[in-house]
Amino acid sequence: MTIIQRQILNGAIFSLCCFVLLSLLFFTAFPIAKWSSLWEEKIFDLPFIYIVPSISILIGVSYGLISGLFWQKQLNSVEMAIRELEKGKAISAEPHSVPEILSIWKKIDKVQKQMLEQTKLSQKLANERAEDQEKRIQEMVSQERNRLARELHDSVSQQLFAASMMMSAITESKASSDDRETKQLRLIEETIHQSQLEMRALLLHLRPAALKGKTLQEGIQELLVELMQKVTMDIKWKIEPITLDKGVEDHLFRILQESVSNTLRHSKATSLDILLILRDDFVILRVSDDGVGFELDEEKTGSYGLQNMHERAIELGGSMKIVSLKNRGTRLEVRVPVLAGEGAKDD
Numbered sequence: 333m334t335i336i337q338r339q340i341l342n343g344a345i346f347s348l349c350c351f352v353l354l355s356l357l358f359f360t361a362f363p364i365a366k367w368s369s370l371w372e373e374k375i376f377d378l379p380f381i382y383i384v385p386s387i388s389i390l391i392g393v394s395y396g397l398i399s400g401l402f403w404q405k406q407l408n409s410v411e412m413a414i415r416e417l418e419k420g421k422a423i424s425a426e427p428h429s430v431p432e433i434l435s436i437w438k439k440i441d442k443v444q445k446q447m448l449e450q451t452k453l454s455q456k457l458a459n460e461r462a463e464d465q466e467k468r469i470q471e472m473v474s475q476e477r478n479r480l481a482r483e484l485h486d487s488v489s490q491q492l493f494a495a496s497m498m499m500s501a502i503t504e505s506k507a508s509s510d511d512r513e514t515k516q517l518r519l520i521e522e523t524i525h526q527s528q529l530e531m532r533a534l535l536l537h538l539r540p541a542a543l544k545g546k547t548l549q550e551g552i553q554e555l556l557v558e559l560m561q562k563v564t565m566d567i568k569w570k571i572e573p574i575t576l577d578k579g580v581e582d583h584l585f586r587i588l589q590e591s592v593s594n595t596l597r598h599s600k601a602t603s604l605d606i607l608l609i610l611r612d613d614f615v616i617l618r619v620s621d622d623g624v625g626f627e628l629d630e631e632k633t634g635s636y637g638l639q640n641m642h643e644r645a646i647e648l649g650g651s652m653k654i655v656s657l658k659n660r661g662t663r664l665e666v667r668v669p670v671l672a673g674e675g676a677k678d679d
Contacts, residue, residue, distance in 0.1 A: 343396025459579025599623025
């Protein structure tokens with residue numbers, strides 16, 4: 333039963349009770365000689381005993397309807413404010429003459445301020461941790477990657493090159509022999525050549541994963557352009573220039589890296605769409621593919637990669653949502669609120 337229905341019913345019952353009580357008091361104080369006169373006395377051609385209770389009930393119903401509509405409007409405004417607050421949107425307190433409703437609005441405004449302060453603190457801590465962490469590990473990671481790249485280049489890459497040269501010489505010397513043997517040798521030569529290409533790609537990837545002084549837009553574009561040169565996937569993107577704190581940019585870039593990595597390893601997709609925009613004081617990062625998808629309740633949805641992306645989004649005061657359908661692709665969307673002073677587009 334809705335609040336309007338309850339108010340109408342309560343008003344009708346209350347008015348009828350008041351009528352009965354007042355009638356009893358009146359007839360007790362001023363008894364009538366014949367009770368049958370209540371049926372004989374008429375108002376608008378209707379017996380007195382019918383018309384007066386009916387008017388009382390009508391008045392009660394009218395009052396209940398008006399009060400029900402009033403309270404429903406007050407409660408709807410409070411409910412709408414809570415929904416907006418749940419979405420992370422800013423709300424402004426509305427003037428109310430009812431002290432109880434005004435008190436609720438004050439509490440909602442207080443909660444909103446606390447959430448804003450918490451978001452500011454979370455992003456500030458994320459920014460400080462990102463800067464400190466990058467300073468501490470950037471040099472170690474860079475040195476280790478460079479060492480590994482040098483070792484691979486000096487050993488495996490050189491050995492593959494030598495094997496390729498030897499296979500070329502053997503193939504040339506066997507050119508006039510059995511065609512079947514020659515085809516097998518050429519297949520081995522092509523395999524070695526492909527391994528060389530894979531090794532070059534691996535050496536190219538051995539670099540620090542952080543933005544390293546680039547903006548988020550520059551880092552994403554560089555990552556995607558390089559990715560296009562190494563995979564046959566159709567990659568499209570729309571990246572708006574958005575000015576954000578270093579910590580926020582670093583978290584979003586790492587979320588994108590993890591998401592693209594998952595797509596390459598698991599999705600078997602042929603196309604990938606990347607979107608980074610600023611809308612309604614929210615930074616929206618969306619990664620979509622047309623791959624095989626997965627069931628969200630499967631065990632792999634709790635994997636370290638997805639959990640890490642979710643924690644990064646929460647750390648920024650934002651949220652992450654994944655929509656995936658079997659054989660129809662996957663879409664990951666991260667929404668992070670932009671605080672005052674952030675989000676200004678570059679000229």
